[in-house]
Amino acid sequence: MPLERRAVTKEEVVKDFRTGEIANAARRVIGELGYPEASMERIAQEAGVSKGTLYLYYRNKRALLLTAIEHSFDELMTETRIRTERVKGCEAQLGAMVRAWVEHTNEQRAFFRVLQLVGPDLSEELRGLQEIYHGFLSELLNRGQQAGELRGHDSAQVARLVVNLLRGTSLARLNQSDPPDAEDEIATIVDVLMHGIAAGDAR
């Protein structure tokens, strides 16, 4: 039974393997050079195949780019889900999200690089991914409010703010040779996000 399944899969596995390998190469190159500089030639080199081979697995550069981003996003999302389920309480979960994001920044440079420059054309397709993340975060915030842990902000608005903050943070870390210690930065983000910077008000 597994045999037959393996038999069917055999070529598919190879195909999937290649597909993923190329997408990874694309991620690396984009992460290093940014999207405009990431030529198909360069990606092919990185993947150890010829330029033409790229087109066996992806219709065009755009499709390859899209897949690379989706891969990156899936990893981020998976990691985020795993970590937030491990802890309890809104603040802790928010912390987990932030940590997942920031740590991802280092590994998945491509993802964030692309998120930066995403033109109006690409953003169309990426909107879906953004909304998944956004929705996940909104729900987390909603639960926090219902649990009385959070104030009564508009969850969607706050979620947007948090995502913007995270994205900006990635940007900064990406473009600096020696970004601040990740743990420190995460702690600051969570602290400010939760409690603000104003001196203790009696609120």
Add this chain to the structure above:
Amino acid sequence: MPLERRAVTKEEVVKDFRTGEIANAARRVIGELGYPEASMERIAQEAGVSKGTLYLYYRNKRALLLTAIEHSFDELMTETRIRTERVKGCEAQLGAMVRAWVEHTNEQRAFFRVLQLVGPDLSEELRGLQEIYHGFLSELLNRGQQAGELRGHDSAQVARLVVNLLRGTSLARLNQSDPPDAEDEIATIVDVLMHGIAAGDAR
């Protein structure tokens, strides 16, 4: 002395005028089309000069880009200074900064568009500008702490966070066909920044 100075100036004035005019044209074009689509040809058209002339004033596209960003930044900085001086209290001043930034996003799309794709190489040269903004914000926060308006965070760290948040916000607004109302977004930012999202703690 005045003679010589005038003589030198006369040419320099013209040179500076051209230099600035071209940089502004570059800003407009980049703002409209984004960096990858902003060709030298198009910028020359916008500036009303020929392509070759661009190279009389700028070594290459990169240098032109850099200057364009600097101009944009100068305007942002000037505007920021003016507005923060008009109001009193740390929260109000922070609000003024945020407002200046967000409004700039709409007018100076070029600035932010370029900041988006700023590779590791470019960011090297922009570091200086960032530090100016950063320093200004840090000092503002410091004064807030000394006035007892703010908690005792590390000002530099918080300043960094704020800048990241602003940058991320610009990014989002730039890539959305209908971003949320600017005033709402500004208000949310300032509120969360000042007071956090956690339910009223007695801190």
Add this chain to the structure above:
Amino acid sequence: MPLERRAVTKEEVVKDFRTGEIANAARRVIGELGYPEASMERIAQEAGVSKGTLYLYYRNKRALLLTAIEHSFDELMTETRIRTERVKGCEAQLGAMVRAWVEHTNEQRAFFRVLQLVGPDLSEELRGLQEIYHGFLSELLNRGQQAGELRGHDSAQVARLVVNLLRGTSLARLNQSDPPDAEDEIATIVDVLMHGIAAGDAR
């Protein structure tokens, strides 16, 4: 002997079968898409084999093309022979040839499409085929002269003219969305060919 011959034949029959099948597929594809658009990939699909298999039977695209043309030509020639034998009299036979050719244009688009772009190199190898047709026509004209039905032109020259006319006609029909009615065109060709366009001379 028969044994050996059978042994040889068995393989050869299969080989010939494949060879012909592929050539026919090539004809169909070329006829439909024209030569430049007829990719080996597409021909392989049409033939129901893989791209690689094509190269087991033909050295390269050129060779395949050549064979496809030859096949097409064989059919034209066979059809031409059959039809001309069915009728008597030079004019009728000429008409049969013209009709066979024009009707072939519709069915065997590939043949004519290819003849269109036939470069000096290809035409070298097709010369043989042309000469067969040419010879057949020349003889027909000769017999017509001996029978007193035709004037005393140089048969070879006239044959050449007729072939050129037919080829030009195919070309035109191929590149027009709605070519004139075939019967009308055939009739005009035969009439003009036989009697010319000059007003009745006593010749």
Add this chain to the structure above:
Amino acid sequence: MPLERRAVTKEEVVKDFRTGEIANAARRVIGELGYPEASMERIAQEAGVSKGTLYLYYRNKRALLLTAIEHSFDELMTETRIRTERVKGCEAQLGAMVRAWVEHTNEQRAFFRVLQLVGPDLSEELRGLQEIYHGFLSELLNRGQQAGELRGHDSAQVARLVVNLLRGTSLARLNQSDPPDAEDEIATIVDVLMHGIAAGDAR
């Protein structure tokens, strides 16, 4: 006065010169290699400029091709008009047309090569040119009929036939290393066209 006109023209003259020169190069290359093999690179070489320069004068390959053909056609048409006006009588004029065409075949190989393979896309734009030639010939035939020199054929149909014959003739001459003597071929064409090949009928 002429001075000023020259001043205005100066750059335009250069531009026109280049434009024509490139079109001529295109004609030569297409004439030699046929359209599919005529790469922009090759045309650039022939014109003695770089690939990029081609695009300063023509939007794309298609546009260049089109212009090249139009140039060729204009020359053919001009030559045809001049020669037919020089002689009197329908037969003589027809002969002049045939002669112009056949002689053109040698010089303007590109024109005929392209006319051969002209795909459905191109033929759209070339239809206009064809119709000019066609119309000219039709009118010539009409006048012949009215003058009683020609039989009462449908001029348009006969014109079509003649054009097809000419085109086919070009094709043949183009693809042969040693085509028959031009004068002989022309004479045969005119004779057959006028009087047919049938033995003297009393018509």
Add this chain to the structure above:
DNA sequence: CATGAATGAGGGTTCATTCAT
């Protein structure tokens, strides 16, 4: 100084051909 025609490296993409399986 200013110009813009010219350049040519490089972009994404296609496809005839090869070869390990």
Add this chain to the structure above:
DNA sequence: CATGAATGAACCCTCATTCAT
């Protein structure tokens, strides 16, 4: 024998940069 994944040369085209005028 048959396959089809892989190749890489060649395609058309763009654009930052140069330089003769």
